Amino acid sequence: MNAFVALKDVTHAYGSGDGFPAVEHLSLSIAEGEFAAVVGPSGCGKSTLMKLATGLQFPRAGTILVGGAPVTQPVRIAGMAFQNPTLLPWRTTLENLLLPLEIVEPHRSRLKRERGSYVAKAERLLAQVGLKGQGGKYPWELSGGMQQRASLCRALIHEPQLLLLDEPFGALDAFTREELWCVIRDLHAERRMTVVLVTHDLREATFLADRIFCMSARPGRIVAERVVDFPRPRDLEVTYTKAFIDIVHELRGHIADARKTA
Template sequence: MNSLSPEGRPFAELYDVAMHYGGLDGTLALENLNMTVNRGELVAVVGPSGCGKSTLMRLMSGLWLPTDGGVIIDGKEVDQPLSIVGMAFQNPTLLPWRTILDNVMLPLEVATGHRSRLRAHKAEYVAKAQELLELVGLGGFGAKLPHQLSGGMQQRASLCRALIHEPALLMLDEPFAALDIFTREDLWSVLQNVWMARRPTVMLVTHDLREAVYLADRVVVMSSRPGRVIAEHIVPFPRPRRREDTFSPEFNGLVHELREAIEVARGQHENPEGVEHAA
C-alpha cells in the first residue's frame, strides 16, 4: 500500500520546477511542473517525445538542478546527486570484462555506506546479489560475461544492479524499449515481482502506454515542451497483474484515455494559437 513519509509528506515532491538548457536564454524543457510520489508507489510518466521525461528523472536523482522551483526527496531539498537512487536505462551498459555478478555488485564499490564495508562483508553482499539474480530468473548466470547473455537477460542483470544497494528510489528510463515485445512483456512481470517483493519507490519513464498501465499504481501525463503535468490516472487493477489482463476492455479503455491525453498535448504543441483561443 502506498504511504506518506513519517512526517506526513510524500516521498518525492517537485514544486514549480522549470529547467532551461543553455542558461535562461536557452531551451525551456520544463515549466511550472508540480508532482508528488508517495513512498512505495510505482509511478509511470508518459507524454509526447521531447516533453522532458528524462530531464525529470535527472532532476529527481540530483544529477541536474532545476533552473527554478525545487525537488524534495525524503524530506530533503535535492542539491547534489543522491546516493539513495538506483537507475536503469534503455541499454543495460554492463561492463563487458566483468561477470554478471561483478556487474551487479558494481554500485557497492561507489555507494556511500556500502563501499567502506564491502571488503569485510563481501560474502554477505555476494549472497544478496545472488538472491536478486534468482529473483529475476538469472540464478546460475552470475559467472557469465554479458556477451554470453541475451538482451533481455542483460536487462534483468541491469535491474539487479540498480537494486543491489537497496535504493529508496528506483528510476527506470525506458528500460525495456530496445527489446522485442515478447521479451518486454516477460520483463514487465519480472519488474512487477521485484517491486512487490521489495517495494521501492519507482519512477518509470516509458513511451509504451500498455507498459505504463500494466506496471504503475498511477500514470502521470506530461505536456509537450515545456513539460508540465497535465493529467494523472489511477490504475485500479489489482496485483499481481497478468498478461491476459492487457486484453480486457477496462485495461484497453485506460490505455485509450492516456493516448487521447497525449494526442491533446501534441495538438497543443502543433497549434498553440488554437489552444490559446479556445482557452
C-alpha cells in the same frame, strides 16, 4: 498524501540555462511505495524529470524533495536502470552488479571485509530475476533481455528506497518486454520501494503503475493524471480487458492533444 518524491513548480533548461526550457512549472507528488509512470510525447522532458529527481541535474527554478529532503546533490537512496543496460563488457555479470557497492557508502567501506555476504545477495537477486548461475558470464554472453535483467539487479543491489526506470524495456521484443514487466511487478511487490517509470509504452504504464502522469509537449508539465486501480498482483490477462484498453485509449488521447499544441 505524504510525498516521497515531490517536484514543485520546477523549470529547467540545459546549457547556459537561458534557452528554451525542457520542463516548465512542473509539479508532481509521488507517495512512498507508490509505482508511478510518466508518459508523454517525444522530447517532452520525461528523462529530464528523472535527472532532476536524482540530483543529476539541478533546476533553474522550483523545489525538488526526495524522502523529505531537498535535492542538492546526487540522491544516494536511488537506483536507476536505462534502456541501454550499460554493463561494463570487461566485468562479469556478478562484478557488474557489485559496481554500485564500490561507490555508494556505507557499502563501499564494508565491501572488502563483507564481500561474501554481498556476493550472496547479488546471487540471490540474479536468481530472483531468472539469471541463476549466470553471474560468471560476461555481458556479451547474455541476450538483450538477460542484460536488462542484470541491469535491474545492479540498480537494486544497494537496496534503494527509490527506483527510477528510464525506458528500460524499450529495446526488447514484445514477449521479453512482458516477461520483464512481471519481473519488476514482483520486485516492487516484495520490496515496496517507490518506483518512477518513464515510458512511451502506454500498455506498460497501465500494467505496472498505480498512477500515471501525462506530460505536455516541450516545455513539459503535467497535463493529466490517471489512477490505475486494478487489483494487485496483476496478471498479463488484464491487458486484454476492456477496462485496461479504455485507459490506454484515454492516455493516447491526452498525448495526441499534447502533440497538437507542440
